[in-house]
Amino acid sequence: MKTTAMQLAILAAWTIPSISGAQVASISDMEGPATPRTFDVDISSCLELQDSINQPTSTLVVNRNSIGTNPLFSYMGELDPNLLVVEGEPGAEYLVELLSCGYQPLSADILYQGTLNTSGRAQIVLQPGTLTEGDEFFLQATLQGPDPKSEAILSGATRISVVRTMSANIELAMQPGSVADVRGPVTSVGANTIGVGNLIYNTTAKTEFANVKSLAGLSVGDWVVVDGAFNAQGQFEAFEIGREDFESQVRLAGRVQGIGPAGLAMLNVSVFMSSETTYFDVLTGTWTDYSAIQPGMAIEVRVPVEATFPSCTEVRLNIPVEIENEPEDEPETEIEDPPPPPFCS
Numbered sequence: 001m002k003t004t005a006m007q008l009a010i011l012a013a014w015t016i017p018s019i020s021g022a023q024v025a026s027i028s029d030m031e032g033p034a035t036p037r038t039f040d041v042d043i044s045s046c047l048e049l050q051d052s053i054n055q056p057t058s059t060l061v062v063n064r065n066s067i068g069t070n071p072l073f074s075y076m077g078e079l080d081p082n083l084l085v086v087e088g089e090p091g092a093e094y095l096v097e098l099l100s101c102g103y104q105p106l107s108a109d110i111l112y113q114g115t116l117n118t119s120g121r122a123q124i125v126l127q128p129g130t131l132t133e134g135d136e137f138f139l140q141a142t143l144q145g146p147d148p149k150s151e152a153i154l155s156g157a158t159r160i161s162v163v164r165t166m167s168a169n170i171e172l173a174m175q176p177g178s179v180a181d182v183r184g185p186v187t188s189v190g191a192n193t194i195g196v197g198n199l200i201y202n203t204t205a206k207t208e209f210a211n212v213k214s215l216a217g218l219s220v221g222d223w224v225v226v227d228g229a230f231n232a233q234g235q236f237e238a239f240e241i242g243r244e245d246f247e248s249q250v251r252l253a254g255r256v257q258g259i260g261p262a263g264l265a266m267l268n269v270s271v272f273m274s275s276e277t278t279y280f281d282v283l284t285g286t287w288t289d290y291s292a293i294q295p296g297m298a299i300e301v302r303v304p305v306e307a308t309f310p311s312c313t314e315v316r317l318n319i320p321v322e323i324e325n326e327p328e329d330e331p332e333t334e335i336e337d338p339p340p341p342p343f344c345s
Contacts, residue, residue, distance in 0.1 A: 054156035059087040060096065060141040062158045063166070064274035064311050065262070072158040075262045077166040078133045080272070082126040083309035084112070088153070090120040091146040098160075099138040116143075125309075135162040167270035168258030172295055174230040179298060179321045180267055184250035185305065186222045189215055194226070194241065197250060199267060201228050201238040210242030223247060236267075253300040253319060256293060264293065271301050272311040283318035292317060 054060065054072075063083055065074040076082045086094045096112040112124050141155040174180075180199075188195030192203050194215060203215060210225075212218055223246045231237040258265040263272035279288045293299065298321045301312040 055153075057088050058141065058143045058153040058155040059085075060139065060155035060158065061085045061087075062139060062160065063262070063272065064276055064309060072156060074158050074160060075166050076126070076131055076160050076162050077128075077164065078131050078162055079128050079165045080167065080263075080270070081128060081309065082131070084124040084126070084139070086116065086122045086124070086141050086143070086155070088116055088120055088143040088155075089145045090116055090118050092116045092120070092143045094122060094141050094143045096124065096139065096141045099140065131162045133162055133164045136160065163261050165263070165270070166260055166272050167263035168260035168265045170265050170268065171258040172255070174234070174255060174257065176230055176232045178230045179254055180228045180230055180236050181226060181253040182228075182251065182267075183225045183244070183247065184223070185246075186218055186220050186224055188220065189218050191215075194218065194224070194238065196224060196226055198269060199236060199252075201226055201236045201241075202231070203238050203241070207238050208240045210240065212241070212243040215241075218243065234268075247305070249302040249304055249313065251300055251302050253321075254298070256295050256297050256299060259293060259295060266299065266301070270310070271303065272309065273315075274311040277312055277315060279315045279317060281317045282320070288317065290315075 061084070062072075062074040063076060064085075065072075084096060086096065088094065093115050094113065098111075114122055114124075116122050137160050138157050139160055140157045142152050143155070144150055144152040182196045182199055184196045186194060187197060188200070192215070194201050194203065209217075218224065218241075223244050225240075225242045225244050226238050227240040228236050228238045252267055252269075252271070254267040256264055256266055257268070262274075263270055265271075273290055277290070279290060279292060280286075281288045281292065293315065297317060298319050300316040300319050302314045303310055303312045
């Protein structure tokens with residue numbers, strides 16, 4: 001794809017202006033506001049816009065995806081949080097901008113700027129609603145080192161297609177007794193409830209406990225393993241709760257309720273996939289891919305505890321479960337286009 005004259009005009013005089021009307025990232029790990037400064041971008045580098053690749057001194061990764069050859073490709077969701085990760089020289093200033101590249105006009109004016117932290121990294125979260133379904137554009141970062149005389153460097157370009165959600169609506173209703181297990185940190189404790197991430201489990205007189213006598217012995221931050229299931233009200237019931245040593249990954253086990261372009265719904269939450277996600281079929285003992293996941297399949301997903309973005313590192317397909325009722329199609333409602341379930345957290 002050829003670089004347009006408009007792109008050249010933007011890139012050749014790329015500056016960090018005082019921003020009016022644009023959405024600017026708030027980066028918690030910045031050491032202070034960036035000092036406005038003109039990026040000295042050589043016009044010849046602009047001509048290589050679509051051919052430049054990520055390198056250690058200038059990296060931009062979108063939603064942890066780097067699919068295909070240059071330019072890379074990634075989905076972003078209108079109703080999803082979207083994550084941009086910029087990496088390069090510690091203390092370097094960065095600028096991330098949307099480039100229309102001949103596609104239809106963008107629905108939002110978005111410009112992100114800042115300074116990489118002492119680890120040479122910045123994470124930018126685009127909140128749901130920032131983008132509009134149907135938008136198509138390129139994302140690319142420009143980085144310039146702490147030395148004002150240093151040369152500005154372009155990251156690889158990523159072609160973006162904005163879908164309604166990378167996940168999916170809940171298309172299958174789980175029947176009472178359908179598996180709903182989790183291993184993760186306690187986020188809340190009530191008189192008869194326990195929260196693990198944003199999953200809330202109800203306890204009953206039949207709930208058993210391991211390494212702890214009751215809910216009263218648990219605190220926020222404790223690591224627990226909950227064996228549970230959906231109840232008749234579509235909520236979660238805990239059969240057994242055990243306190244365990246802290247682990248690096250949260251594990252969710254349940255049946256797939258819906259499948260989207262780059263994510264799925266399960267346990268009434270959304271989980272996203274990335275180019276780093278691996279897939280293992282427990283039934284066949286073989287590695288597979290995203291296309292092997294089917295609605296209603298019993299799976300386990302693993303998400304890093306410290307993940308800013310709820311993308312899983314591994315999916316285990318066809319996990320063994322106890323005998324349970326089969327899921328049913330979600331009954332039709334008067335809502336024509338319901339939102340996807342909340343994000344796994």
